[in-house]
Amino acid sequence: xxxKAKLTKFELLVLAIIKKIPxxxxxxxxxxxxxxxxxxxxxxxxxxxxxNPYSPQVPCHRVVRNNGQLGGxxxxxxxKIELLKKEGVNVKNGRVDNFNEILYSF
DNA sequence: ACGGTGACGCTCA
DNA sequence: TTGAGCGCCACCG
Numbered sequence: 639x640x641x642k643a644k645l646t647k648f649e650l651l652v653l654a655i656i657k658k659i660p661x662x663x664x665x666x667x668x669x670x671x672x673x674x675x676x677x678x679x680x681x682x683x684x685x686x687x688x689x690n691p692y693s694p695q696v697p698c699h700r701v702v703r704n705n706g707q708l709g710g711x712x713x714x715x716x717x718k719i720e721l722l723k724k725e726g727v728n729v730k731n732g733r734v735d736n737f738n739e740i741l742y743s744f
Numbered sequence: 745a746c747g748g749t750g751a752c753g754c755t756c757a
Numbered sequence: 758t759t760g761a762g763c764g765c766c767a768c769c770g
Contacts, residue, residue, distance in 0.1 A: 666752095667751080667752055667753085668752080668753075671752090678753095680752045680753065681750065681751095681752050681753085682750090682752095683751085683752080684750065684751040684752055685749085685750055685751080686751095687751055688750070688751050690751095698751080701751080702751095703751090703752065703753085704752075704753065704754095705752095705753085708751090709751050709752075710750090710751035711751065712751070715751095718751095
C-alpha cells in the first residue's frame, strides 16, 4: 500500500486486523478492539475506520456491530450491504443474516 | 492543552 | 422490545 497518509499506530493496527478478515465473513468492532489489546477502544476503532484511507484494500464493510447490525458506513450503508451480499453475506433489514455463523475470530 | 466528536457497547426505564 | 443515557478510547481543530 503506497500510502502517504500519516496514520497512528492505533489506526494501522486496526486496518491490519481488518485486512485479515476473509471474504464471506464478518467481524465485530469489539473483536477488533480486543485484537489490538484495547477492548475498550471500540469507539476509537470505529473512528479509525471512518477515516480509513483504504477502501477495497481494507474490507471495512466486513466489520459490523457486536449486535449483528451493520452499524454505519462512510460510503453509504446501502453500498456496504451490497458488497457483503456479493461475498455471500446476506443482510436483512440492516442486520447480518447468520451473523453468529459467519462471524470471524482473530 | 482543551473540548468536542464519532462506523460502539452496556444498562436502565 | 424499543428508546434514551452514560462510559470508553482515540482523533481533530
